[in-house]
Amino acid sequence: MTTADGSHRAQGWTSGVRQRLGLGRLLPLGGPADGAWISERAAVGVLRRAVAGPGPGPVIMELRIAVADAGTAPAPQVPPPPSGLPPGPLRIEATVAATAHQPLPAAAAALRSALVTAAARRLGLVVDEVDVQVAALLDSEPEQAEPPPAEVRPAEPEDAAGRAAAGVTGVAALTRILGASVHTGDGHVQVELATEGAHRALDVTRAVRAAVSGAVDGHPSVAVLVTAVTDGPGPYVPPGG
Known part of the structure; x- marks a missing residue:
């Protein structure tokens, strides 16, 4: 192996680690029976886009999502992806910049409501708490900038499970940030994918689980990990197609 080959491999390994770390926490979608998770990065992107827009209101500087209760959580009914958080209510922590033109309690309450609504309607996250902290007071109304799309x-789907998942309405593409897009084990399949923003992520993952379980011999248990949510349709296009 040449020095150049070693350098390329090292760069590829480093890039892969950065991609994995960039996903953030793997958050449960729905409840213990739903067998679905979504990356914190994907969820935060959707929530940021949902609350960004014209008009007055706090501007989100940082958004974090974690399990709300550190106590005993119900066990998932299917094996979670590596580092996947247990099912249970979530807590959103938003750090914002605001102006004194709008009463801060009212602005914070409106933002909490918008985040909870977006989490439920666009993703299927179960949010129990939203903590809004004002970290900066601005002299003028800030410009609401919508985050770039994912x-x-x-x-490429390579087996029956992948083809079944890729064919479900609302699936933008299979992804492979954590390795292969489809992991198959003893009686269990894990699928990694991106969903379209026009469809609620939880509804898409439920349909994927049903499709994959029906397409694979033995009807295995299926877990789905959503690594990205796109703004619109994004069917798989083969390289060069």
Whole structure:
């Protein structure tokens, strides 16, 4: 192996680690029976876009999502992806900048309501708490900038499970940030994918689980990990197609 080959491999390994770390926490979608998770990065992107827009209101500087209760959580009914958080209510922590033109308690309450609504309607996250902290007071109304859409590098479906998942309405593409897009084990399949923003992520993952379980011999248990949510339709396009 040449020095150049070693350098390229090292760069590829480093890039892969950065991609994995960039996903953030793997948050449960729905409840213990739903067998679905979504990356914190994907969920935060959707929530930021949902609350960004014209008009007055706090501007989100930082948004974090974690399990709300550190106590005993119900066990998932299917094996979670590596580092997947247990099912249970979630807590959103928003750090914002605001102006004194709008009463801060009212602005914070409106933002809490918008985040909870977006989490439920667009994703299917169960949010129990929203903590809004004002970290900066601005002299003038800030410009609400909508975050850029998610970038997705599609992976080609390579087996029955992948083809079944990719064919479900609302699936933008299979992805492979944590390795292969489809992991198959003893009686269990894990699928990694991106969903379209026009469809609620939880509804898409439920349909994927049913499709994959029906397409694979033995009807295995199925877990789905959503790594990105796109702004619109994004069917798989083969390289060069």
